[in-house]
Amino acid sequence: MSRxxxxxxxxxxxxxxxxxxxVNFPGDRAGWKADYLYKKLNLTKEQYAAVYPAYFNYETxxxxxxxxxxxxxxxxxxxxxxxxxxxxxxEKTLTKDQVTKWTPMKDKFYxxxxxxxxxxxxxxxxxxxxxxxxxxxxxxxxxxxxxxxxxxxxxxxxxEEPKKEEKKx
Numbered sequence: 001m002s003r004x005x006x007x008x009x010x011x012x013x014x015x016x017x018x019x020x021x022x023v024n025f026p027g028d029r030a031g032w033k034a035d036y037l038y039k040k041l042n043l044t045k046e047q048y049a050a051v052y053p054a055y056f057n058y059e060t061x062x063x064x065x066x067x068x069x070x071x072x073x074x075x076x077x078x079x080x081x082x083x084x085x086x087x088x089x090x091e092k093t094l095t096k097d098q099v100t101k102w103t104p105m106k107d108k109f110y111x112x113x114x115x116x117x118x119x120x121x122x123x124x125x126x127x128x129x130x131x132x133x134x135x136x137x138x139x140x141x142x143x144x145x146x147x148x149x150x151x152x153x154x155x156x157x158x159x160e161e162p163k164k165e166e167k168k169x
Contacts, residue, residue, distance in 0.1 A: 026059035050093040
């Protein structure tokens with residue numbers, strides 16, 4: 001029984017800390033870049049099918065270069081050569097309108113950091129205040145409406161009472 005508990009604790013801890021040490025694989029980075037272009041340039045499915053393999057090859061070559069541990073200047077020159085090759089492949093698949101959109105984006109595109117988006121949890125304090133404010137406003141409006149209804153009912157009753165007394169006389 002204690003072994004099962006210990007194993008369960010290890011699995012849970014691995015799940016929490018595993019994401020901190022996660023590696024972005026070339027396919028992931030290529031997918032993020034291809035998806036970005038798909039959205040920004042309105043690529044067709046055929047264009048996307050051509051863009052993704054180009055970025056996948058680029059990303060695998062970048063990983064190989066980083067594994068060789070070149071100096072910064074050597075790495076930078078190799079990266080610019082690879083980027084020029086990928087840009088040439090991509091421009092072949094794009095239409096004229098897409099190329100005009102793509103040219104100013106190139107420099108920023110390769111400088112972007114491609115990381116997974118992590119949703120930050122909202123702070124509890126602000127949510128509670130907002131919920132309380134909404135509840136108070138609803139209660140206040142309901143109370144005001146009820147008070148107005150009661151006043152109208154009382155006015156109607158008062159008007160009817162003198163009429164009854166007049167009829168009795």
